[in-house]
Amino acid sequence: MENLRLNTQDYIALENQYNANNYKPLDVVLERGEGIWVWDVDGHKYLDFLSAYSAVNQGHRHPRLLAALIEQAQRLPLTSRAFRNDQLPHFAKELCELTGYEKVLPMNSGAEAVETALKLARKWGYTVKGVAANKAEIIACTGNFAGRTISIISFSDEPQYKDGFGPFTPGYKVVQYGDADALEAAITPHTVAFIVEPIQGEGGVIVPPQGYLKRVREICSENNVLLITDEIQSGLGRSGKLLAADWDDVRADIVTIGKALSGGFYPVSAVLADAAIMELFKPGDHGSTFGGNPLGAAVAREALAVLTDENLIENALEMGDYLMGRLRRIESSHIKEVRGRGLLIGVELHESAGGARRFCEALMQKGLLCKETHDHVIRFAPPLVITKADIDWALEQIAPVLLMD
Numbered sequence: 001m002e003n004l005r006l007n008t009q010d011y012i013a014l015e016n017q018y019n020a021n022n023y024k025p026l027d028v029v030l031e032r033g034e035g036i037w038v039w040d041v042d043g044h045k046y047l048d049f050l051s052a053y054s055a056v057n058q059g060h061r062h063p064r065l066l067a068a069l070i071e072q073a074q075r076l077p078l079t080s081r082a083f084r085n086d087q088l089p090h091f092a093k094e095l096c097e098l099t100g101y102e103k104v105l106p107m108n109s110g111a112e113a114v115e116t117a118l119k120l121a122r123k124w125g126y127t128v129k130g131v132a133a134n135k136a137e138i139i140a141c142t143g144n145f146a147g148r149t150i151s152i153i154s155f156s157d158e159p160q161y162k163d164g165f166g167p168f169t170p171g172y173k174v175v176q177y178g179d180a181d182a183l184e185a186a187i188t189p190h191t192v193a194f195i196v197e198p199i200q201g202e203g204g205v206i207v208p209p210q211g212y213l214k215r216v217r218e219i220c221s222e223n224n225v226l227l228i229t230d231e232i233q234s235g236l237g238r239s240g241k242l243l244a245a246d247w248d249d250v251r252a253d254i255v256t257i258g259k260a261l262s263g264g265f266y267p268v269s270a271v272l273a274d275a276a277i278m279e280l281f282k283p284g285d286h287g288s289t290f291g292g293n294p295l296g297a298a299v300a301r302e303a304l305a306v307l308t309d310e311n312l313i314e315n316a317l318e319m320g321d322y323l324m325g326r327l328r329r330i331e332s333s334h335i336k337e338v339r340g341r342g343l344l345i346g347v348e349l350h351e352s353a354g355g356a357r358r359f360c361e362a363l364m365q366k367g368l369l370c371k372e373t374h375d376h377v378i379r380f381a382p383p384l385v386i387t388k389a390d391i392d393w394a395l396e397q398i399a400p401v402l403l404m405d
């Protein structure tokens with residue numbers, strides 16, 4: 001393989017020449033990472049305040065995850081589910097014990113986990129609830145993000161996610177996020193599930209009103225509708241609790257997790273449910289060549305162990321409170337609101353600030369990497385291993401940027 005030493009501009013030109021143009025990344029080309037830090041090809045060091053959209057909650061290149069990956073890769077990376085392997089049973093048991101669910105269905109990407117949850121809910125609707133064939137409805141929320149497959153974008157209300165990609169999968173309705181009455185009004189005898197992010201990440205770090213999720217849980221139970229929580233971004237410690245729904249003491253019927261499930265080493269996602277629901281899947285109903293593979297399972301086991309052994313959930317809570325408190329003290333006329341939970345924090349800017357992108361670019365110049373979500377929100381989501389001293393350093397970079405004209 002040719003691997004010439006190129007500089008940032010060379011890599012950008014090369015990428016632009018040969019890659020599909022479906023992202024608009026910051027112009028930083030990274031080549032190395034360690035904990036909360038990453039380095040670019042020109043030798044600049046940055047604090048990663050995005051964590052690959054919460055996939056590297058455990059920090060970059062965690063030594064325990066690296067060791068687990070290498071050890072398993074040297075033994076057996078892939079079996080397919082045509083055969084069994086010696087990692088998947090442990091992975092499922094450990095994940096069930098951690099989360100309190102009875103069953104796991106392993107997949108790879110987050111979108112696949114969501115698709116799996118939707119299929120499971122439909123199957124439940126037909127076989128348990130007794131919905132007439134092909135009539136099942138699933139309700140989702142405004143501002144949702146659950147991935148990019150055709151069925152998932154079918155319930156998106158973001159025009160760009162859909163424009164040019166129809167026809168869409170039928171059977172979805174969208175109600176206002178944070179409005180439990182709207183959910184109640186939308187339910188029909190055909191409704192099988194309500195899918196909701198306990199905190200909307202891509203939607204702009206939106207924390208719903210106090211009591212919303214609890215009321216949603218009651219409405220779903222009263223109407224025999226499954227509650228699906230999409231915790232792919234908010235889960236696994238990011239919000240300062242294991243699952244963000246724990247903030248409201250709510251237990252969903254089906255949970256999707258991904259991203260940090262493998263600490264960023266390898267795509268691993270999963271659907272959690274109790275046996276009564278998960279057992280509706282029979283052999284042949286659903287599957288994935290790579291889902292549940294021993295390499296992913298071994299890395300995910302270690303990623304979960306690191307979360308617990310290093311008290312990363314507690315650290316997210318403590319550091320998140322500290323960071324949010326300090327951000328709220330920055331007296332910038334650009335800031336409309338600082339919100340979030342744990343280390344999932346959004347700084348919403350007034351429209352007059354001219355968009356969040358230029359602030360992210362200015363922060364990059366100061367050695368802090370973060371990304372705008374939608375036009376006016378800067379998302380701050382560092383790895384959960386971050387310390388107070390590192391946050392203090394970050395704030396020294398952030399404050400002047402938020403105070404610029």
Ligand SMILES: *Cc1c(COP(=O)(O)O)cnc(C)c1O
Nearest residue numbers: 109110111145146147230232233
């Ligand atoms: C990122 C994300 C997904 C999709 O995960 P992919 O691995 O990108 O397919 C789904 N739901 C939520 C809430 C997410 O943040």
